[in-house]
Amino acid sequence: MEIMEGSRAVAEAVKACRPNVIAAYPITPQTHIVEEIARMVADGELASEYVRVDSEHSAMSVCVGASATGARTYTATTSQGMALMHEVLFNAAGLRLPIVMTAANRSLSAPINIWNDQQDTVSERDSGWIQLYAEDTQEASDMIIQAYKIAEDHDILLPVMVGMDGFILTHVHEPVELCPQEKVDDFLPSYDPAYYLTPKNPLSFGTIVYPSTYTEFRYMIHEAMKRAERKIIDVASDFRDKFGRHYGGLIDTYEAEDAEVLIMAMGSVIGTAKDAVDELRSDGKKVGIVKVRCYRPFPAEAISEAVKNAKAIAVLDKNISLGYEGALYTDVKSALYNENGPLALGFILGLGGRDITKNTIKSIAEKAQKAIKSGRVEKDSEFVDVGVL
Amino acid sequence: MQEELFAPGHRGCAGCGAAIAARLILKGSGKDVIIVSPTGCLEVISSPYPESAWKVPWIHSLFENAAAVASGVEVALKSLGRKDEAKVIVIGGDGATIDIGIGALSGMLERGHDITYICYDNEAYMNTGIQRSSSTPYGASTTTSPAGKVSFGENRPKKNLPAIAAAHGIPYVATASIAYPKDVIKKVKKAISIEGPKYLQIHAPCCTGWGFDGSKTIEIGRLAVETALFPIYESTEGKVTSVKKVKRKPVEEYLKAQRRFSHLFKIEGGEEELKKIQDIADSNAKQFGLDQ
Known part of the structure; x- marks a missing residue:
């Protein structure tokens, strides 16, 4: 090392x-x-x-x-x-x-x-x-x-x-x-x-x-x-x-087994999300992570299997298909369309180097939990922490 | 030399200058080559899946990247200890070479790859329907530089890529014409025998795009040389080492035989334009000492 x-x-x-x-x-x-x-x-x-x-x-x-x-x-x-x-x-x-x-x-x-x-x-x-x-x-x-x-x-x-x-x-x-x-x-x-x-x-x-x-x-x-x-x-x-090292296959999961809320993302933000999830877990909140390791081919089956017991998923996208929503969010929803899956929320964040903090992740998890409570998704896809110039 | 490595049955027009160029190049190179072709007429006519006119290894990737693909082929042969296996040759049109691929070509030349880059110059984008390229000569009517009520056709002279290539200080630059097959074969042989980057520009008349009968391809090619509109020469490290002397003919003899220049003989002010084209020929003759 x-x-x-x-x-x-x-x-x-x-x-x-x-x-x-x-x-x-x-x-x-x-x-x-x-x-x-x-x-x-x-x-x-x-x-x-x-x-x-x-x-x-x-x-x-x-x-x-x-x-x-x-x-x-x-x-x-x-x-x-x-x-x-x-x-x-x-x-x-x-x-x-x-x-x-x-x-x-x-x-x-x-x-x-x-x-x-x-x-x-x-x-x-x-x-x-x-x-x-x-x-x-x-x-x-x-x-x-x-x-x-x-x-x-x-x-x-x-x-x-x-x-x-x-x-x-x-x-x-x-x-x-x-x-x-x-x-x-x-x-x-x-x-x-x-x-x-x-x-x-x-x-x-x-x-x-x-x-x-x-x-x-x-x-x-x-x-x-x-x-x-x-x-x-x-x-x-x-x-x-x-x-002796393994990072998952197409996807990996973290604290996902009994999770009500699953956060999905690709790349380094997973590290931050893990820290946030540890803290949420210690507060008794059932939040977990699905790390999408392989984006193409898109692991639709693995994802729908991983989220089948969750009540809501929150998908983080460091990209946007302008005029629609984050690309991972679109793909995940498409994978779950015929699956009677969990509620889905999409978040655009971390663009152009803006930091994603543990608190950002926590507030996203909270939004997902709110959606579970009310049984509906208020905003299908949203920008996180966006100001007006 | 007797063996045909560019097979008949390709989809070129009868009298296609590019196909003649490809055939002559392979006669010069022999079979121990890897050919890279950019997108263009030659690629399209020679490779209709599942057929191929190429009896030598051949790759087409994209339009502007043949020089870079060839660079990859060459360094791969070196790295794999297979350098003696094949000479690397690019055969591409003027659009691919002189316009869209000039950046990649310049990179290939300055990096010193052992590659012979051959441009078959038919002076426009023929594959897409005879649009003007930067190699289109002054006065030519193309589908994007058409002669019209207020236009004599192309209003800029041919870009001088042999000079640009020579400015890279490479060991060998030459021009040739398919009208002189032995000269083409000789220059290809010479080019591939020299280590380093080489650039050849072969004038390849296009009967469809220029507007002449397919039986006249060689004749038209010869006239381009004899009028000094396409000078034939060799240069080494930027210095001209040989020229093909000609008994010069007036440019009208070349121009009047082609539809792309026919407007110059019909419209008012055409004579002045013909004079300008004669000036280009005279200047070439003077620069290279072409007159016998």
Whole structure:
């Protein structure tokens, strides 16, 4: 166990996975990750090709070319960089390339703001990338190793992005246990591509597909996504067997068994919520947590099972589908639509780096309890602590 | 050289200059290559799933990222110890290369990747229906720079990408035309034999977009060179090392054979525009010393 910055913990995990190719373009708050990896390459600790690209669009495109040639690839980005990658993200998934990327979650402009929310990755939820969200730096680090294992499985062959909240996790110093190299080598053998570019077997990648077959290709990607649900759970438990740490499969729960109110969220806010729940519990309030670890594929079944005995759920979204509500809230309600499930309340909060405190969580739990008492939800979706400029 | 690595049966128009370019490039490169193509005519005509005209490994990703994808292919080969397995070549149109992909191309050139980037230049967005690109020549009528009552068509000269590529100080820049097949093959062979980033721009007339009969593709291509509107030369580290001298013909001979310039011969003031185009040719001839 060593105290280190979150970005370094991620860089160390990337190094342990021995990627062939790393593409890097700087953007706050992702920079410390690619700087640390650059240092590792410069010091000869990591024998990767490190490509200092001209944009995030090129970063993902370098990963596409390298992955299609049979290389293990890594990049990291956030916010505007993620948005600039947008079309390449869809392309990488459609080409079935197991690229792994860290997303140092940050808000989107305008107004420009460099701090944390999850609008960047949530806006890419339909891209065909598996999306995992880390609660703390240890998980953000360990998830990299899990991500390659999931992505490169021949039943899956999809890219994976690991979301870690910008600054809150990328820049925090916490005790982290790094995975020993020989154990990682054993857990994650070198990439064995199913198909790759080589004159020995000249294949065409990325051909034009007509209306007669396009749907079938999309269907196959979707089916791979569905298969990934089982794979994510299995890889998490294999990881526990090997390294002794487990963060749940698609979801995780905390004090959920007898909970009347369940708070649902993704990412680092879960840590704050756990502290709040501990205090609420000591006051005798039956509040628990469902941590959504995997947002795509969306764990609809796991969620409806986890909340079936609760009376109300409060969904926290660090994003907003402008003109509607938080994306996680929409998805959770959709999962429960035919289930006669608990009352549901949605909260938009933590945008652009605004702190979410224990008291915020407590007041949300209180609102949920009020709804239980009155048997109705007053406000379906609301902004938390919003002022008027 | 006898072997055809770009197979017949592709969906190009009869007389397609881009398809001729692809065929000649592969004759020059041989089979130990990995080809990257951006979105465009060549990609569409050559890869109708489940068929492919490519007998060599080929990847198409997106429109503006071929140079970056190729960069990834090249570093992957290096990292995997497979560098001797294949030369990396991009074959892309002028829209993908000179407009939307210029940032990625510049990145590829300045980073020093061992890649040959080849632009087949047909001087407009042909795949989407003959819209103007920055490589469209002065005076050409396209669907987004149409000649009209108050317009002579495209009002800007061709962007000079070979010069921009050369400004990166790369070891080899060359222009060529499909009208001179041996020259294309020779330059491709030369380019892939040189370590580092190379840029080739191959003039590839488009019968559909330019408005001439598909049997005249080579003839039109030759006229572009003979009028000095498309100078053929090589340069190394920014210095011109060879030029193809021509017995110059007036630009009208080239222009009048194509529908895209036909308005210049019909409308009032057209003569003045023809003169401006002749000036462009004269300036090229002077700059490169093209006159025999």
